[in-house]
Amino acid sequence: MNYMSPQMRSLVYGKATNYDSVIFLACNEISDLLEDLNSMGIIASAIDYDPKFEDKKYYECKDFIFDEVKLDADLIVHFNCEKTFMFETDGDVLLVGDNKKHNGDCKSIESSEQLIEQYKLKEVYEKGDWSERATFLNGISHFWVHGRM
């Protein structure tokens, strides 16, 4: 089962295919995307601490905030910035977060500017957002920024 929305899939494909190597963080099940990118010659892998990813192809089952991990790809993509502390790297990033205020969130993401500030981006290439309706009355917005840390 793939958990990516069409908007997320479009965003990720659009950015990731411009790099030679990509690491996806907190991404849940994206095996088909990883397979696709690797078949295109892009070295793509994922880090997610959910035990279901132990021994899964292309996955490293670790907590990238608390465990020792190497974030040495040309692009680091974080799918759920609202759910984690800020990771450290020195290079290009695609950061995505939402204002769903889910019970398991650490800090709701309310704007692209918030992501830029939280991650202290040195340069912003592009930013944006998309919305979806969660209930009749309430909508959820997803914010993203592509830049350099």
Add this chain to the structure above:
Amino acid sequence: MKFFTLKWGDKYGPEYVNRLYGSLFQCYKKPFSLTCYTDQADGIREEVELKPISDLRPYNTDRVFTYEKLILLEKYESGIWLDLDILIHQDITDVPNENSFTMIWNHWNNYEQRSLKWYGKGTSCHVNSSFVQWNNAEWLIKFTHDNWEKIEWTYKSLDKYMFYQHHRCGRLEYWPEDIVSNYNRENLKLDRKITLFNTSHIKANNLTNEIGYELHESSDEVISLWKSYEL
């Protein structure tokens, strides 16, 4: 044995502390002490040693609910901390062990359905810190202080921190299944030796379909036993 409990705010009155002491007096047959860290000492029986809860708050935070318990590890090499809303109702003299850190595993919940299914969402928690023993757990003190900024940002409660960081890495021990039961999750009965009545997770997780009774809201039989510990 040194037992500890924490009481702050107005959710629980002094009777919770007094009856907890009484239950230890009845059910733990070796020498013991009970220390209560609190912001309101009025009405607590004199056998209980009182200390200010502020002694356990090196961090100015409203997150990581009940992190104060971990600060006990800095102050005392070993001991057992107890939540106020548990009921000890059988002999626990032989329960303590030599392990570094022993928590409650929520064996009354289905691990696959309740915790593994939503693991990545950050909502899982299959451990409980209502009755915890430690022996020289320096590793936990060091990890907590070294990673405090991340912990405070990430976790709303001590139990989630313990589950996602220390259970995940295999650092925790758990009480055998015949020690602790859960009144609200196990048919409103007093089973095993110690029974939990905690309901805070219902509000914290918006579990609107889950029914939960606090100790003072439980059956007449349970309340009668609980009150008998006040003597």
